[in-house]
Amino acid sequence: xxxxxxxxxxxxxxxxxxxxxxxxxxxxxxxxxxxxxxxxxxxxxxxxxxxxxxxxxxxxxxxxxxxxxxxxxxxxxxxxxxxxxxxxxxxxxxxxxxxxxxxxxxxxxxxxxxxxxxxxxxxxxxxxxxxxxxxxxxxxxxxxxxxxxxxxxxxxxxxxxxxxxxxxxxxxx
Numbered sequence: 596x597x598x599x600x601x602x603x604x605x606x607x608x609x610x611x612x613x614x615x616x617x618x619x620x621x622x623x624x625x626x627x628x629x630x631x632x633x634x635x636x637x638x639x640x641x642x643x644x645x646x647x648x649x650x651x652x653x654x655x656x657x658x659x660x661x662x663x664x665x666x667x668x669x670x671x672x673x674x675x676x677x678x679x680x681x682x683x684x685x686x687x688x689x690x691x692x693x694x695x696x697x698x699x700x701x702x703x704x705x706x707x708x709x710x711x712x713x714x715x716x717x718x719x720x721x722x723x724x725x726x727x728x729x730x731x732x733x734x735x736x737x738x739x740x741x742x743x744x745x746x747x748x749x750x751x752x753x754x755x756x757x758x759x760x761x762x763x764x765x766x767x768x
Contacts, residue, residue: 598763601756602697608749609694612707612742613687619738620683623676627666630659654728686710697753698760704753708746714739 596604622629637644637652645652665672690707692700715736722732 596755598756598759601752601759605697605749605752605756606694608745608752609690609697612745612749613690613694615742616683616687616690620680620687623680623683626673626676627659627662630655630662634659650728650730654731693749693753697749698757701750701753701757704746704750708743708750711739711743711746714742 634655636642637648637655662673686707689703693703697704718727718732718735718739721727722729722735727735
């Protein structure tokens with residue numbers, strides 16, 4: 596594969612990753628509204644969730660009730676999720692560096708892989724402390740697993756691009 600094609604593939608993967616980070620961040624702002632929508636969807640007459648996934652239906656109801664109470668009586672608590680959203684957006688901006696110059700900015704990809712790996716111990720430690728059901732903790736950990744996959748692919752491609760670039764610029768002896 597040519598260097599140009601490899602660079603194009605790296606950039607496509609990075610754009611997908613950046614878009615996912617941005618969408619993930621943006622969805623952290625309207626949590627109260629989203630939980631109302633999720634609960635309405637799960638409890639609709641067309642939904643099999645109450646019958647087949649009662650724990651999910653109960654959990655979403657509990658979370659929605661907690662967010663409603665926090666929003667009504669302690670709205671400053673939700674400010675923490677605003678910062679979570681902001682962090683996603685800022686991290687997404689950082690990935691513009693590898694988009695521009697993947698070889699020079701491979702460290703951003705490595706940082707992202709470390710962050711994805713860190714999701715697992717965070718979820719396993721904080722989930723039980725915060726009384727999060729284990730099955731939801733597994734869902735949270737999946738963000739690290741699904742996040743690291745494209746970063747591993749991009750990392751491998753950047754290493755190939757680096758080797759190809761070095762070979763192309765090597766001076767014959």
